[in-house]
Amino acid sequence: MNEKNKYKIDENTVREKLQEVMDPEIPKLSVVDLGVITGIQIDDENNVSITMTPTFAGCPAVEYMKNDIVEKLSALKAGVVKVDVNYDVQWNSNMITDRGREMLKESGFALPGKHNGLVQIELLQNVECPFCGSKQTDLRSTFGPTQCRAIHYCNNCLQSFEQFKPV
């Protein structure tokens, strides 16, 4: 082992750094808190390989996040940074961390209800309004401006709001 290789990146450092890679559509939410990082491997040469799973198969943000991961991790003086996107672990909305849920709320989104793997229509009804907290709300459309959002209407504060969909 030569002098240079004594510097060793550990998984926590990588994870910390990944907190700076944000979902381009929800700038407060990092890829870690979104739950899409499913593997971090670092070899002796400090080459880092990240495994990522898409929230939705056709999610256009994946390419952006992939590039951003490479850019941010390169700043750690890592060797080669590789991001492999695959479905070995399948993302679901239960994988969003508690901190991620907090960030979603702060960003004005209603939260996806936790589920046991099966999303039923009930999970999309009477969703709590992120503005006033009322549950007197109606589901307007299960498809919002992006694949991961549904649209609801609050009968108490009379505004529409978006929900991060339970999947």
Added chain:
Amino acid sequence: MNGINDFTEIQTEAAKNLLYRLADDQLILGHRNSECTGLGPILEEDIAFSSMAQDKLGHSQALYQLLHNMGEKDPDTIAFTRKVNEYKCCHLVEYPIGEYDFSLMRHFLFDMSEAIRFNMLSSSSFEPLAKIARKFKGELKYHTMHAVTWINQLGTGSGESPFRIQKSLDVCFPLALGIFEPSKYEETLISEKIFFGEKALQEKWLEAVIPVLKNAGLVIPDIENVTAAYGGREGIHTEYLKPLIDEMTEVYKIDTGAEW
């Protein structure tokens, strides 16, 4: 459990054939649905169709990627540079968008089959496909929820809408039966537990769609007297496929590497 490298030659051939059918269906219907702007009765419907189109194109890309991992060309090349008779999509997905009630009925009949298909495939012995299927079925849940709501709404609505949606059902039904055109690999797929087979899928599909259609007040076409629109799976297509592929290829050539 089987990975890509555990297959014999005939098993690989069978799995690839299945993947091409699935991927081509997704690609073509994804493109059709993305044309649906301005078609729906309310703005939210345009957004829904474009969101579902995005899902479908994403599904096609994941399936082409798996084919690529099995030794086929890269996803874009497979998607956009084959000859028309090399596509294995069914006729149902090829038809132009028509009126809203046609696109809606097609979406209902097709996505109900997809939801069941990927549910079945999530326990496939072919592990890479099973993993993708587990992902897709969660997304398809939203598609079928959407479709059932609107079929019900139009079928039980006032004015012309029940009549029109019935007409769309009569047109779409034989086309939809073409989804289940068996391939020469059925036996291999079934005995290797890669897929339960088109026949089993069609039965489950009928069990699922008939109650919804009846509930919406629609008359189910007499399946004994309907000729299923076969041919697509063997590369024999309707006149509508070629212009669509030409258009897709054109866009691909102009902007190679474009996001799709």
